[in-house]
Amino acid sequence: MLRALREPAVAAGAVILLLFLLAALLAPVISPFDPLDQNIAQGLNPPSFEHLLGTDKLGRDILSRLLYGARISLLVGLAVVAGAGSIGTLIGLLAGYIGGWADEIMMRVTDVFFAFPALILAMAIAGALGPSLENALIAIIVVTWPVYARLVRGQVLTIKEREYIQAARALGIPQGRILLRHVLPNSLAPLLVQASFDLGSAILSVAGLSFIGFGAQPPTPEWGVMISEGRNYMATQWWLATAPAVAILLVVACFNLLGDGLRDFLDPQLRGR
Numbered sequence: 001m002l003r004a005l006r007e008p009a010v011a012a013g014a015v016i017l018l019l020f021l022l023a024a025l026l027a028p029v030i031s032p033f034d035p036l037d038q039n040i041a042q043g044l045n046p047p048s049f050e051h052l053l054g055t056d057k058l059g060r061d062i063l064s065r066l067l068y069g070a071r072i073s074l075l076v077g078l079a080v081v082a083g084a085g086s087i088g089t090l091i092g093l094l095a096g097y098i099g100g101w102a103d104e105i106m107m108r109v110t111d112v113f114f115a116f117p118a119l120i121l122a123m124a125i126a127g128a129l130g131p132s133l134e135n136a137l138i139a140i141i142v143v144t145w146p147v148y149a150r151l152v153r154g155q156v157l158t159i160k161e162r163e164y165i166q167a168a169r170a171l172g173i174p175q176g177r178i179l180l181r182h183v184l185p186n187s188l189a190p191l192l193v194q195a196s197f198d199l200g201s202a203i204l205s206v207a208g209l210s211f212i213g214f215g216a217q218p219p220t221p222e223w224g225v226m227i228s229e230g231r232n233y234m235a236t237q238w239w240l241a242t243a244p245a246v247a248i249l250l251v252v253a254c255f256n257l258l259g260d261g262l263r264d265f266l267d268p269q270l271r272g273r
Contacts, residue, residue: 013257016250024070033061035068035221044237054239056229058219062243065221069244072222073203073251076137080202081195083141088148089184089191095149096156097179107153110146118143122205126214133206133222136215140205144198151194155187193263200255207248223248 023030032052039059047054053062095106113121122139129135159165160183168178209215210224218225223244230240 009257010261013254013261016254017258020070020074020247020251020254023067024074027064027067027071031061031064031067033064035060035065036219037061044233044240046237047239053243054237056226056240057233060219062226062239065226066223066243066247068221069223069226070247070251072133072216072220073207073248076133076206077199077202077255079137080140080144080206081198083137084144084198085148085191085195087141088145088150089152089187091145092149092152092154093156093179093184093187096153097160097175097183103153106149110149113143113146116143119205119208122209123212123214126209131214131217133210133216133220136206136209139209139214140202144202147194147198148191151190152187155190156183159183159186193259196255196259196262200252200259203255204248204252207244 032050037060039055042051042055042059043057045051045055045059051061051063053066055061056065091106091110095103122136122143125139125142126136129138165178165182168182206215207222207224207227210222211228213228216222216225218229226244227241227248230237230242230244233240
């Protein structure tokens, strides 16, 4: 992995992600103001020494809300990848290894989810459950797990036919142990690459749901909410929406750069170039 970090783009992505992680962890310490404190008299102030990124219409400090928003966005990405990855991995593992009717049923279910545009389906689910950050997370997990199921199933179909798996079966090793000790570990490489890309996608998707009112609700300092609140002031108070938009851009870009580096590192053919 250190070799991958020697690439300038990957190193830049790692540095940006580290800065956002530090900002999220240290938000209570380094935030100049409470993200929910209102001061109407200072509403819509431009960037200054007191408020480095300006204030919103309620006089809340944009920088403070941005720092606390980093906590929410990074946790959202981790929660979506953990939830969707766990569900999809389990289904793909069982479908690929058991095969037969079980594989057929599980894959037809995943085909149903693939039949709908992911964002439209997430909007429908979030709208049906009710607007909240938790329901937005559930919606994104529901539309994301089929990707992992398909990916893991394809890996398992190849791995289960290899000689060491056949030898383990011949020795009478329990099927569960074969799955956990041999099949699953050898299926993780593409899973990790997909997860690194999905971290950025999940942050962007939840921000999108929050922007249209299906995700986090005001006054939560979430980046999508901040963009939604500032979109009507773009012509005059540009900093309201620009700051969280740039934050989303940087986080998604750094996860994509790290995903590219991880893919190159784990793929022997790309590594040898």
